[in-house]
Amino acid sequence: EAGVAQSPRYKIIEKRQSVAFWCNPISGHATLYWYQQILGQGPKLLIQFQNNGVVDDSQLPKDRFSAERLKGVDSTLKIQPAKLEDSAVYLCASSSAPRGRASYEQYFGPGTRLTVT
Amino acid sequence: SQQGEEDPQALSIQEGENATMNCSYKTSINNLQWYRQNSGRGLVHLILIRSNEREKHSGRLRVTLDTSKKSSSLLITASRAADTASYFCATDTGRRALTFGSGTRLQVQP
Numbered sequence A: 001e002a003g004v005a006q007s008p009r010y011k012i013i014e015k016r017q018s019v020a021f022w023c024n025p026i027s028g029h030a031t032l033y034w035y036q037q038i039l040g041q042g043p044k045l046l047i048q049f050q051n052n053g054v055v056d057d058s059q060l061p062k063d064r065f066s067a068e069r070l071k072g073v074d075s076t077l078k079i080q081p082a083k084l085e086d087s088a089v090y091l092c093a094s095s096s097a098p099r100g101r102a103s104y105e106q107y108f109g110p111g112t113r114l115t116v117t
Numbered sequence B: 001s002q003q004g005e006e007d008p009q010a011l012s013i014q015e016g017e018n019a020t021m022n023c024s025y026k027t028s029i030n031n032l033q034w035y036r037q038n039s040g041r042g043l044v045h046l047i048l049i050r051s052n053e054r055e056k057h058s059g060r061l062r063v064t065l066d067t068s069k070k071s072s073s074l075l076i077t078a079s080r081a082a083d084t085a086s087y088f089c090a091t092d093t094g095r096r097a098l099t100f101g102s103g104t105r106l107q108v109q110p
Helices: none
Strands: A005-007 A010-013 A019-024 A031-037 A044-050 A053-056 A065-068 A075-079 A088-095 A112-116 B004-007 B010-014 B019-025 B031-037 B043-050 B055-058 B061-066 B071-076 B085-092 B104-109
Touching: A005 A088, A010 A019, A019 A088, A019 A112, A031 A075, A044 A065, A044 A075, A075 A088, B004 B085, B010 B019, B019 B031, B019 B085, B019 B104, B031 B061, B031 B071, B043 B055, B043 B061, B043 B071, B071 B085
Parallel strands: A010 A112, B010 B104
Antiparallel strands: A005 A019, A019 A075, A031 A044, A031 A088, A044 A053, A065 A075, A088 A112, B004 B019, B019 B071, B031 B043, B031 B085, B055 B061, B061 B071, B085 B104
16 A cells, blocks of 8 residues: 655755645545644644645635635645744654544655745 | 643653653543654654553553543653653543643663
């Protein structure tokens, strides 16, 4: 079974530039998550999708971050414009949980390491 | 804010020894999960323990849960160099998604 795919693996941009990350979840997984992991900390949820609908985006900085999941499969996360404090690893995860319940294990991709200079 | 906090933040042991790390949380949970993260990689699910369970085993892993103390522990027995990683607890509080702690960095010396 193929795992969660993410690209790119690394990205270096200057502040005020824009960047986009792509995620392909495990086939058949209805729930998709984007996390931000700052060095030395645990992952923090940015947004959760159930199929192509947003379940929770309460911690997404909506003035600069946006995400979409067209057709309920692949997802993209965009930052525009980037700030220095956005330097982090962005993790995508998927789950087979029905109705987005957290009682199921999540499968994580390798992440995208973003450096904003 | 972080729901779960792991202790210790860092742990260094010799191969063959046991490693114990603890997780404390603040609010009632439905279940608690432990994940491992190798350097530069994504997280891998290790074990899930439900709020009505007190202990669970998986291979060399043993997890306990004390809901009265709002704490959990992860024991890795007979550690190996390949166990070197960061370990995170994550709680399901009934919100949709898990809330992760800040992690314990385990170093197993060969």
